[in-house]
Amino acid sequence: MSTDEDTPRQAYAGVPFADRKNARRERLLDAALNLLDAEGFAAVTVRRVCKEAGLNNRYFYENFTDGEALLDALVDRLEQELALNTAAMMATKPIAAVDQAIEILVAAFVDDPRLLRILHSPADPTIARRRNELLLRSVAAVRPYLEVAAAEFGNPDQRMVETAGYMLIGGWSDTLWAYAEGKLGIERAELVEQLARMFSGIARTLAIPGEPGID
Incomplete structure (x- = not known):
């Protein structure tokens, strides 16, 4: 049988x-x-x-095929869950300002911090590769928002926009991980406010002095 x-x-x-x-x-x-x-x-x-x-x-x-393939699939699943959660939040609260966008970002990562914890774990070749891939995608995603924000103060310096993208995403990742792990003694609303102020401050520095912004 x-x-x-x-x-x-x-x-x-x-x-x-x-x-x-x-x-x-x-x-x-x-x-x-x-x-x-x-x-x-x-x-x-x-x-x-x-x-x-x-x-x-x-x-x-x-x-x-092996343990690396398992870790790859694990990160894939967590990224997909994160994308679905983010999309659901955006559907109920359309983004109209920087602080709202950052509030959604914070909620998506902090409400389920497992992806942050994995990507901030001790060096593993698979995880290091996936963290770098996520960094590149995130920098590409944030660039147009930086350009629009910088254009309010002048013409954006494109070379600085690229640098600022890496600085922002790398810094946000570490900051959200620290907050999720209880290493920052602030409330979520204050975290959102601080990140929004930093974003605006960085955007201002990207404008080339004396050059008009984009209409």
């Missing part, structure tokens, strides 16, 4: 193989997150993740 172990690509108990495989993948990702939260990166081994998920090792390799 065939079993789930014998016929992995057939429906089992009415559940298609693809659905069962996806469910196992999610269990493995959940297990990895639990281990990261409780014990850190050292605990995220194939054996420990499978034990936490209650699955045989072969199901790990059914979904991931």
